Amino acid sequence: MASGPSSWPATEIVARFADQSLTPSAFLEACLARISAFNPRINALTAFDSESAVAQAAQSTRRWRDGRPMGLLDGLPIGVKDLQDTANLLTTHGSPRARGHVPTRDLPMVARLRAAGAIVLAKTNVPELGAGGNTRNPVWGATGNPFDPRLTAGGSSGGSAAALAADLVPLCTGSDTGGSLRLPAALCGIVGFRPSVDVIAHPTRPLGWSGISVLGPMARTMDDLILMLRACHGGDPDDPLSVPSDPARFDRLVAKPLHELRLGFSEDFGGAPVDPDIRATFRARIAALSPQVAECRPVDLDLGQMDRTFDILRAESFLAGFGQAIREAPEDFGPFIHRNVELGLTFSLADRAWAHAEQTRILRAFNARIAGLDAILLPTAPVSAFPWTQGHAERIDGQEMDIYYRWLALTYRGSLTGGPSIVLPSGRDGQGLPFGLQVLGPVRGDGALLGVARTLEAALARAPETARPRPDEARLAQSRVDLRSIVTHPPLHAVRFTPPISTAV
Numbered sequence: 001m002a003s004g005p006s007s008w009p010a011t012e013i014v015a016r017f018a019d020q021s022l023t024p025s026a027f028l029e030a031c032l033a034r035i036s037a038f039n040p041r042i043n044a045l046t047a048f049d050s051e052s053a054v055a056q057a058a059q060s061t062r063r064w065r066d067g068r069p070m071g072l073l074d075g076l077p078i079g080v081k082d083l084q085d086t087a088n089l090l091t092t093h094g095s096p097r098a099r100g101h102v103p104t105r106d107l108p109m110v111a112r113l114r115a116a117g118a119i120v121l122a123k124t125n126v127p128e129l130g131a132g133g134n135t136r137n138p139v140w141g142a143t144g145n146p147f148d149p150r151l152t153a154g155g156s157s158g159g160s161a162a163a164l165a166a167d168l169v170p171l172c173t174g175s176d177t178g179g180s181l182r183l184p185a186a187l188c189g190i191v192g193f194r195p196s197v198d199v200i201a202h203p204t205r206p207l208g209w210s211g212i213s214v215l216g217p218m219a220r221t222m223d224d225l226i227l228m229l230r231a232c233h234g235g236d237p238d239d240p241l242s243v244p245s246d247p248a249r250f251d252r253l254v255a256k257p258l259h260e261l262r263l264g265f266s267e268d269f270g271g272a273p274v275d276p277d278i279r280a281t282f283r284a285r286i287a288a289l290s291p292q293v294a295e296c297r298p299v300d301l302d303l304g305q306m307d308r309t310f311d312i313l314r315a316e317s318f319l320a321g322f323g324q325a326i327r328e329a330p331e332d333f334g335p336f337i338h339r340n341v342e343l344g345l346t347f348s349l350a351d352r353a354w355a356h357a358e359q360t361r362i363l364r365a366f367n368a369r370i371a372g373l374d375a376i377l378l379p380t381a382p383v384s385a386f387p388w389t390q391g392h393a394e395r396i397d398g399q400e401m402d403i404y405y406r407w408l409a410l411t412y413r414g415s416l417t418g419g420p421s422i423v424l425p426s427g428r429d430g431q432g433l434p435f436g437l438q439v440l441g442p443v444r445g446d447g448a449l450l451g452v453a454r455t456l457e458a459a460l461a462r463a464p465e466t467a468r469p470r471p472d473e474a475r476l477a478q479s480r481v482d483l484r485s486i487v488t489h490p491p492l493h494a495v496r497f498t499p500p501i502s503t504a505v
Contacts, residue, residue: 047090
């Protein structure tokens with residue numbers, strides 16, 4: 001892809017700010033030029049606040065020049081998922097109901113990133129209200145995959161993943177219920193981390209005591225992701241499952257040597273449908289890693305009635321979040337939201353009690369399986385990226401999907417354990433598209449899992465066939481895919497974006 005500053009790792013950019021070989025103003029200018037050239041091809045970034053970003057970059061440039069940086073991320077422009085509130089910047093959730101919504105304050109995760117010096121440059125595209133694994137909505141349109149804009153970037157953090165893969169910004173936020181962060185990371189060839197529920201406060205969850213939905217960082221490398229996590233982790237009183245910030249929690253991660261790792265693996269997470277080509281690619285990755293580690297053995301991840309449990313917990317959350325609003329104004333919501341709420345109305349209190357008890361049993365079964373192992377490896381997406389015009393994967397290896405999110409079983413089954421999971425880019429699948437290796441750890445084993453992932457990333461990077469793939473820049477520049485053809489309710493507020501201008505100080 002790009003060879004200029006916009007493609008450099010965030011850690012390198014910050015180091016260059018410190019040694020004065022690059023200024024935040026010059027870096028922002030490079031990002032704006034890149035966005036102007038490539039964002040129209042993939043529609044990853046939506047609402048912009050570039051004028052404010054230019055002013056903030058100038059302030060950051062002066063701080064670095066004076067040797068007084070604001071924090072870990074001072075001067076880094078970032079993308080924030082459009083489900084997450086940003087003060088004074090349009091936050092639509094991809095929904096006609098919110099297409100004029102400008103929050104007055106930041107989500108705590110965003111506030112922490114700003115406090116660390118990050119510059120919120122733009123919002124990243126999502127499916128309507130975050131529902132589904134394909135990023136498209138009636139407000140902004142669809143997000144195309146940087147490897148082929150005709151294909152899906154995944155979802156619901158698809159805009160973030162695509163922006164990172166196309167080198168538009170160095171860091172983005174994400175969130176994950178059933179794979180919303182991990183799936184697009186896999187399909188776009190970047191790194192995405194679903195942390196344990198206590199790591200990043202999520203006070204906008206409609207059900208504060210349910211940990212099915214979490215917030216997480218997205219980046220292009222493990223070191224970048226860890227840098228971002230150090231800046232944004234922490235608790236909030238309105239999220240009872242989060243814990244108070246510990247400044248040193250992710251400062252000194254120990255990366256085990258590759259030859260000491262003990263790994264388990266599963267091709268299908270207890271029998272989820274997986275395309276034969278994806279199985280073959282996964283087997284090739286296991287074959288490549290096995291000789292290099294202390295142990296690599298198959299693990300039975302048939303942990304219980306995972307699909308029904310997730311159905312109930314997900315529907316419960318949608319019913320709590322949208323049930324009243326959909327009764328008052330059903331025309332404001334798309335079919336996926338209606339289906340989730342309708343599903344929730346079919347369940348009883350007995351169903352809910354069963355699901356929470358079953359989730360507990362699933363956790364305990366997973367604890368028994370991962371005992372003695374550093375991590376468990378799986379595929380992330382069961383199929384290659386498909387056309388974004390197709391709502392979801394409808395059939396996998398001959399099996400029909402009974403509901404639109406069933407194809408996400410490889411990720412949502414992992415959500416039920418409450419533990420951390422991370423996706424590492426690992427070359428390409430048989431279709432020539434990015435393949436993401438999913439790595440699961442034990443509950444609250446976030447630090448150890450990040451260390452494992454860092455070691456695996458280095459091992460994968462040593463071979464061309466398993467290193468992080470990059471989009472073809474020339475091909476992307478020639479794309480003329482109309483990704484806004486589905487817009488029926490454009491945003492009400494002006495989108496603040498100006499062409500690149502000189503920002504040097």
